[in-house]
Amino acid sequence: EPKFPGTCGARRQWRLLPPEVPLRRKFPRFLRRSRAGDPDRLFPPAPRFPWKQGPPPSLVELLADYKHRAVRVTQRGVNPTSVEELQLQPGNSSTLQEGQTLWLVNGRYPYTLRFLPAPHSPRRSLLDFFSPKRHLPGEGDEGRPPKRQKAPSPPKEEEEDSAVATKLRQLQETAASAERAKGGAPRLPHGAALGLPPHPRDSWEEHGKLLVFTKEGVVPSAKVAGFDLDGTIITTKSGKVFPTSPDDWRILYPEVPQKLKQLQNEGYKIVVFTNQLGISRGRLRPEVFKAKAEAVVERLGVPVQVFVATGTGIYRKPLVGMWEYLCEKANGAVSVALQSSLYVGDAAGRPPNWAPGHKKKDFSCSDRLFALNAGLLFYTPEEFFLGWATAPYQLPPFDPRELDPQGPLYDPPDAALVSPTPELVVAVGFPAAGKSTFLKSQLVPAGYAYANRDTLGSWQKCVALVAAALRQGKSAAVDNTNPDPESRRRYIECAQDAGVPCRCFLFTATLEQAKHNNRFRDLTASGHVSVTDVVLNSYKSKFVEPSLSEGFAEILRVHFVPRFADARQEALYRQFSEG
Known part of the structure; x- marks a missing residue:
């Protein structure tokens, strides 16, 4: 699933397709782009197939192991290649597991390995029942691979499948019994379920150094999915750190709108919290930012509430003034459940080279600290939207939570x-x-x-x-x-x-x-x-x-x-x- 420069961040997916049944070992595999009109790339299981990826030129050798759902990567060219954080030298090899990322040309071209299921898979294992990837809120049935069909298989494989299926049924029955004993998981209040009407029309409010935009259709909910704006929902089209004009923005990842739609379907209220100090300092006119925020929400295609801290003070992240205002005054009659809510932001305190191709450290840790202050589960955009592993990070050296008021004077x-x-x-x-x-x-x-x-x-x-x-x-x-x-x-x-x-x-x-x-x-x-x-x-x-x-x-x-x-x-x- 590569992400190419010069395509506004659009991700083109390349997938390994298993062969047709019953000729399990005879049909060729393909490395295929899923975008319409793109040619398929033949990726046979053997012999080794040198794959030249460009631009710019970089030669690696990939050997697929479909039994273990992995690919052997051998560096053949001079341009650096990395498997996750391991950089390969010419002639070196490493194994790329499903879900891991192959980085080509100094980390400029990331590819995530995915195996698609066959229409009739003759083999089932625990990997078919349990996802290897951590489940994030918003991962509903949409986007999951289709259920595999049972097909004829050798007697030994059938015995193994039967044992696995029996064990799985036992686990499911145990879980169901425990759930019945608890009376079932409580359903968190959602405005629609409480009879609260959606917000009737787009509106802006101003409360000192706080601006609040509520999109038509926003419904209060106990589950809140909060997001930073710049670097999380959007980025600049120009590639510069700061926008050069009011329309210098684009959605950060193509996955963003779909993910937000899934969250909405699961009963989350989508809320954006953004610091915009330039407004109070006279560098950004309020009406210009308001128009930009409305355009972004319109592009996302889901009802969103936006909180804007226009200056210093209690509303500016990482302080939780915006969050407290949401909970106390801007969520109808519904109390927010912290344990079921989350926050996503790019100011996460990640050090230099926190991932291949990401040499710069995060400019701040304010988003992670905002989540810590509020007691919210935190993700970076890459972790939440792309499913990346948790990156290293550093908190500030002074932690005000640890100060002891009973300590020695x-x-x-x-x-x-x-x-x-x-x-x-x-x-x-x-x-x-x-x-x-x-x-x-x-x-x-x-x-x-x-x-x-x-x-x-x-x-x-x-x-x-x-x-x-x-x-x-x-x-x-x-x-x-x-x-x-x-x-x-x-x-x-x-x-x-x-x-x-x-x-x-x-x-x-x-x-x-x-x-x-x-x-x-x-x-x-x-x-x-x-x-x-x-x-x-x-x-x-x-x-x-x-x-x-x-x-x-x-x-x-x-x-x-x-x-x-x-x-x-x-x-x-x-x-x-x-x-």
Whole structure:
């Protein structure tokens, strides 16, 4: 089933056809294109048949094993060939199993091996009863191979078939008994079954930074099949990463409309969730995108609901604001069943060379994280529409779900947080690492003078405030980032001049956690000034871990232990906020 460049991604199928019965071993096989008008390619079982595939030229030798439903692949030409992830060198061979992919010419031309059943197959095995491919939602009876007919076969084969059939009946009876004992699988609510009418007409709604399009005929359902738009449902006709014009798009794979139709037939509601930051930034006019979205839905041929996050905030993936809006306000009276719903997206965190011919890593992991945040089963477009195996992927290094609100506040645990005698505390850590909250809640109530550059305006004013407090016999705390010895030295000298000890409170939040904290502060209107990634990255480049040799009497490592106003705030913090 090759996919050729220059054909708008259309997949032309090449299939291995078994021989006619009863001359099982005498009729030739064919490697055939299923598109009308294309010539068949003869593919005999023996002798070996060198198959020259082009363009561009690449010579491989294929030897079919119909008994085991596999093909022996031998590299003969100079252009690289891969069987799945195994790259062959000239003269090397490997076995291509049914369902696996043969990649020609540096992965540019993928071919998936399929064996079609004969009209009268004389042999049945467990492979005829159980599909070797993982079943995905939307794989109904359409597209499945026709049932095989029983034909005369040798006595030994009949005995084997009888044993297999008996075992299969036993398995089916056991499964049926278990199902009857459970009372049968519950049927999930669907709007039509509940008497809810389909959506009467195409409509757009706007809710702040959220646009919602509902196509005529959309029906609420407990089962939701969610999809990203760009790179999942559509791609550019131009081949560029970003569209060059409003009509620079095409359906990503020919299988997409049929798959969506199958999902609809199985009672799924089809929903698209897309980030379109260009709208809020003025690079994309809302009316232009609306027209494009309507055209895409029309081309798909099924009723679809489209959610569009037009800016930053809770609606932007991977945050689940769009999903929550669907569940709470845009699905009629039907509650969504998470365990029966799914999400498909191309921003999946896949590394470079995640598959032959796919050298670039995913630009983001936001789609996979969106599914994780919402609790949905996740697939990439290749896994869902084409049946590819699960590709490797990487999650972000900071996982907000693992943060322990009962963890230790600081180390060493036996250190005194507040000194009974005057001292100076110098904070060190990323912006958004929790310095201000900690110092204001732990030290300021104990009488410490508080110096903060954001409040006072300069480090010179901070030094002056600290010096004045120490002269008065008070303790003081400096709430600045202080990434390097130079920025810390000026305060250490103040303490030395006043004859008091100087301690360092090193806040251990990482760059990734600081970025997450900063986004959380923006979402909750905490009153903090938003910090750009440029500032955070600048701190990291300047950071030198403090040491006692600088003049500190003690270094306390302070951990970020969050405190939340309510359960909803905690749930928001524990979501991945950036892909």
